[in-house]
Amino acid sequence: MKILLLGGTKDSTNIIRHVKENYDAYILTTTTTEYGARLSHESGSDDTIARPLLKDEIIEIIENENFELLIDATHPFAEHITQTSTSIAKELRMPYIRFERPTTNLENIDTSHIHYVNSFDDAGKLIKNEFDRGNILHLAGANTMRDIVKYVSVDRFYPRILKVESSIAKCQELGIDQSHIIPMKGAASLEENIELMEKYDASVMITKESGDIGGVVEKIQAANEKNVAVVMIQRPKIDELNKNDIVSNLEELDIKLKDFF
Structure with a gap:
């Protein structure tokens, strides 16, 4: 079977290994x-x-190379590509699976430091109005920085990003000093997050509600320990998604895949 996988996440690499092995x-x-x-x-x-x-390029790849299944395992916040992939599957009438990691279970976690917002623009406004002192630790990726620094000084801003050319270029465009850039190597442990907060004298941290695989719990626990405010952007809701197309773990994925193999 030929599968087109929209990836770029830890979820997608787990799916690749699982499918190739089984x-x-x-x-x-x-x-x-x-x-x-x-x-x-x-x-x-x-x-x-x-x-x-x-969108047209994805359709061309599917049609020219006769792909039989489309799996979207992109990040929960990559709403545009998920909207696009659902649209493509409907147009081509092809099987479609959305792998969506579960939301973070905060049942036994102290959430008193968390301030929930619905967008990065709202996060920037909140920090400007309520956290006007101390440094800002941005743990939400290079593509989301601009909405924050519209409202706060880059002198306070410390982004943790992949040290790839495109991300470095975004920092340069925004006037972020190279000494403020924190190289990222996967999800950080509790100890690593605490170390970051201490090193950069953070008073507030920005993160996405990206699930356990994104290290959200460790970020919150570190913030609790260091008395750092957490501004958490909630996941976008994608109306175009059919809940019957969504799986949240490899066992649920297997149930879907067995219909095709």
């Missing part, structure tokens, strides 16, 4: 970066495309 499948994985493509290849993807794709 099914007879060819996988082409699309990511937006060379780094994501390399991880996909190392996980067993037969081929990769390392750049953002337009």
